[in-house]
Amino acid sequence: MIDPDERTARRALDGVSDAYVAIDERWRIEWVNAATTEFLDRPREELVGAGAGDVLPGDVAAALRETFGDAAATDASGAPTPQSPGGDAEDRPRDVELEFRIDCDSPDGSFDVRAVAADGGVSVFIRDVTDSNRLDRELARNATIVEAVHDAVVTFDADGRVTSANQAAEGLFGADRRALIGTTVDDLASETTLDAESAATFADAAVAVREGAAAERRFSVTCEGADGRQVGDVQLVPLPIDGADGTVGVIRDVTEREEYDRVLTALHDVSRRLFGADDPDEICAIAVEAAANLLNLELSGIWLLDEERNRLDPVAATARTHDEIGGLPHFAENEGLIWDVFRSGDAELYGDLREVPGVYNPDTPVRSELIVPIGDCGVLMAGEPRPDQFDDTDLELAGILAANVEAALDRTDREQLLRRRTEELERQRNRMETVAAVLSRDIERRLSAARDALGAAGVTIDAGGRSADATVDADGQPTDAGNQPTDAENQPADAGRSPASDDGVPGRAAAAEELAIAERLVADVREVAGAAGAETARERVSLADAAADAAERVDDVTVRAIDDPSVRVDRRRFVRFLAALLRFAAGRAESEAAVHVGRLDDRDGFYVADDAPPIPEDERADVFDPEYAAALSLPGLGPAMADEIADANGWELTLAPTEGERRGARFEVTGVTTLSR
Template structure:
């Protein structure tokens, strides 16, 4: 049976009062030496007075009723246990015909000691149980919070937990609006909504909540009415805990009773606020990433549309121009015609590279395990290379596979091969191999051409960058787009033959480390 908390404290105090009266009577009815009286009655009286105070202390705590009942039970059972032990000894003495004349006071002393010990044990047991219960409740709430996808939902769960576990019915959460520089209400308990007509929006310097938010420090007020910076001078809130949620806002935990929160409550609130802040951080990151993905997809869609229009609108007149160029070459031989042909080829290259770039930026929908060696050889066949150029696939690469979009992987190889031929010359040798380092997992494409200067290696993936007067500057940009679409990483370094080596890290979170490599 659960006893109302005030009755539990009254029960403990009443037991102490009865025992105190008994020990006081002992002092006045027995004539003993001072030391004997101090030990026999003074110390027990002090213990009885401590039990009275224990009842008052219990009343001041804001335990739920069941905890007060548990402490009362422990106190009574402690007195009964020790009193029963002494009673057994007294009964034995009585049966032996040697009962002391102050046996009743001895029994009262035993009950006093046992009751105080029971109170201490009950308080410790209650605190342990409270902490364990709070810990389990926090675990359950954390599981709920980490699945939330909206900040307002997180705040609602947080407020519900506070209301249930801390018995704080006037609780609310405010989120920071950066564009307005305000703290705006996001969630509140039912009692708070019913009590206040509207939930205020806090602005700089107008409330304790704003002060806590800007200071980043937990604020605890046992009597809010005594603070001059309170938002509402006539508020019904007596005690309050205000906890910042990082850069996201604040959590206000209020009660109609003064001094309503103890150390366990404050600790619980701090832990919950820390968990809430981390969840809000995660939601904010996910929101930003989603916005970036949507923006990137829109950009890619516009780029693809633009590339398709340009390709269609340019290729037709370009084909017509090539046709007339061939007729002109039959009628005369002129260097001017050669320059026109070069310009036409340049335009064709730009159109093709633009289409490849647009396709490379598209989101990858399906991936499968693709053999790197076979894909590289197939891509080499699609590239217009001099007969003296050579492709070497290392033995390890023959059986090596990656999770990828097959078409996009082949496109990556084609662009790297074209780059090697353009810069390495007609006799270039290109090698495809597997990365064999502790910091990277993936494959590489290396050549024995002139290589890329160290100062230019960070620029080669920039749009329009090229050292070839006939190049479009889009080939390596396309490579970067394909790598990004897969979530990979790409770096350029020097091969042992002095050429360029492009390393494709298919597990960039494993770590990156620049190094000279062998081919």
């Protein structure tokens, strides 16, 4: 029968939340409370009388046996055997109290155990702390992670006081973390290297987040410490602490990123200076100055390729380079690492030149070296007397500078080439004008001599090159004795010739016509030679009016303007342009040529179309050759001269394909940007 006091005790034990197990001297379960049945998930009647080692978690039972003695070995009936170390009551520990925590292997969990030995038995209290222990481990792991991250992490309680700070926060704020604990957010300016403005921003953001006015705040802060200026990006978010509203700030040091952005912006400014330079020497001088001042490449220089000697020559270097290296070497092909980089086109970093084969000068004081190709132009090279002084950021920024130098050098090369070509074209134009002048003077002398000879023979030549005593038909056209038309500007070279004139002077009419054609040729040559010359005054000219003026200079041609666009052009040259095409039509026509002019429907331009016999297909490609008109015995240079004038105006003159039953030639002029209706 259970003692009343024991019954009262058991009733009280049933009310506690910890598991309670009473173990007798034979290490059997004598009694368990209700919490134990839940803890072990077995009914009380099944537990009472069972061996303690069979019921309790293995690590708990093992710890109890180690302290209070092993459980008795039992026979098949469950009775203790003589081998039991705890068989004698006097040998078993008495009145011993034990407390310990055991982290059992999964799935048992973690337990706080308190055991007391009394009257030959053991009373055991077991508290399952698996969840609590897991939380502790999680907190410890999180603390380790927070400590290990590179970002500064600072927590604040509901009163705005610092409750924790990791090592990164020490470095950023320039203060011992133990000194930071308890500091209010308002005191950060005085206790850390935060400047006053940043500290005020931090305090305002902390209040806003803590009071719920903002879910988070992001801002930048500046610290002015012994190591210089540091910049941090802050993210401030709520952090419940012991049921109160705290905050946590994560501050990422972005000093290097800010410096990188600053240098990158400065390099863009340098690129403008590079593109304003006039020659390679100036470009390279600007580049090494930027390398020293912006990239801290104080021992640097630029070598450019001398294509004639096939070597890399020093063009510019910093003052420190000249002081420490002295005379800069010229690198012949395959000499040193510089040629390896130049040939491969890949930038290289060398941490220690003493460990690199193929160094140009094994005794060089330089240990670290950075070599960046400047395209096909040369290389940028920098060094330091200590090893491992450059990193990938240095390589990247040096590559950006080298790319800008390459672009600037390419620009100067193109400009120099353009200047040389312009100068050559100017010389060629001058030569053409000189040749044209000499040619025209020589022909004019010969023409003058021919006039004098004809004059001595009694033939008078008018201003158009015609014989004054040649007969004139009803339309006012001069004829020879055989009544053939002799218009010098529109007939083939042999047209209108007769073996003798009316007064018996042999060939005087033919001579007159030849003189007229020669004068036309001289005028065309002068026009071609001067077509690409200096700009002339331009004005808005009607296509119809210009075509009418041109028709007055050419015989046996009529012009009809289909519509009347206008173009801004030198009027004199435009009329000569049209006259050349009209004369080409009249020279090919069997009788009077009809010419239409008008605006193109689908492009900016106009056309000149005639009804003279079509140009044979195999001759179309030669129409703009100056020899073409001469080969056909047509007057002047014809389309060749018109093409030169069109080109001088930036137009394109083409011979359109023959379509359908349309006969004649259709010349189209496109690219006339100043054309208007």
